[in-house]
Amino acid sequence: MAKRVGTDPTYGFSINPWAMLFLVVVAIGSYYLANHNWGGGGSERLPKFYPVGTSANERDTIYQRIPSFTLTNQQGREVHISKYDSLDAIYLIHAFELHAGLVPACEEAARRLAEVSSKYEVLRMLSLVLDTVAVPVDTLQELAARLGAEAPKWSLLSGDPAYMRTVVQNGLHISIRTDSSGLQVAPRWVLIDRMGVIRGRYEDCAPEEMDRLTNELPDLLSEYQAYRP
Template identity: 25%
Template structure:
């Protein structure tokens, strides 16, 4: 009798962890959710809250821009993509060079995640700067360059991509030194200081999180 009890306990010891693993695998989904940024606000500057209590957040608005490679990029181009938004301006001094150096690191994730790319906004009257970016990138699909008319640059930067948004911890960081992370639904999921390598490391980790979560959904 004791032999059967011992055998039963041994089987239970071996099988129980497997059952737990299968339960977690089948019935649960492990997510690390990133926060959302830029809540929509009413005329009194209060965040707009839905009837279920959820805050309504900004999604990238309709836009259409030419690229330095002769094509067009628009809101439709961003659907289903994970994107890092940046901007650089001339003269390309120390901050600009640091931004390009860090973006060269970030673009490498495109190889593992084909639905990810970097989008850099540049004045259309800046061919020298555009050439510098092209020299830094690996492939066109990993790093796209959108050319923006000077007359619309500030509007596009703030009203469409929100790179000038007031973000805690980044108030003193210029838009040229910022990066933003946009998910596949057009929501902004993070802002980062390009001049801080640790911030760029965090960005790259959070890109992986978004891509991992999307594959699980």
């Protein structure tokens, strides 16, 4: 007797080709969803720092987002960062103390990063300037002029000292200590994605760290399909 098309001779059941196609599509789709970040528009290549828990289904790790803060820039305008909304940019953030200013290596690194950031529309720089009192706007303007920092692309920010220390230490994980010469802020840059999560940490303004930063930037920017070479 002729064998029926679509029947498995071993088990005697029919194989529906459309059902097989559906299963293949589901398998491919499941793999894609598991390995891509739909919210960002691409696969994640950079790590995320500072996990704080897991989602309700315990499948996804939740990471700390930088705190909301409002500070004043060199134009005398308030700059507001909110952890409750997706940010309007990707940020490179660091902090330094006013009395010491930027050491030559960090000043050179900042200028280099400013040149790099000019290539990317969504990338902005924030320099948090700390002192024992809120730094006056005219002082921020003088610093900005020396560094070539133009807001909003590169904002120098200041505000209440205690408030800023909380943001810098607890939110950005940049250490601050006080000694006989005053505040001492660790020379660290942090890279923040659009969800406010820290995706990169770069120490000491060392050339090799700045090389690593510039090499990793396109990886983060490509997650959002928002970069331009």
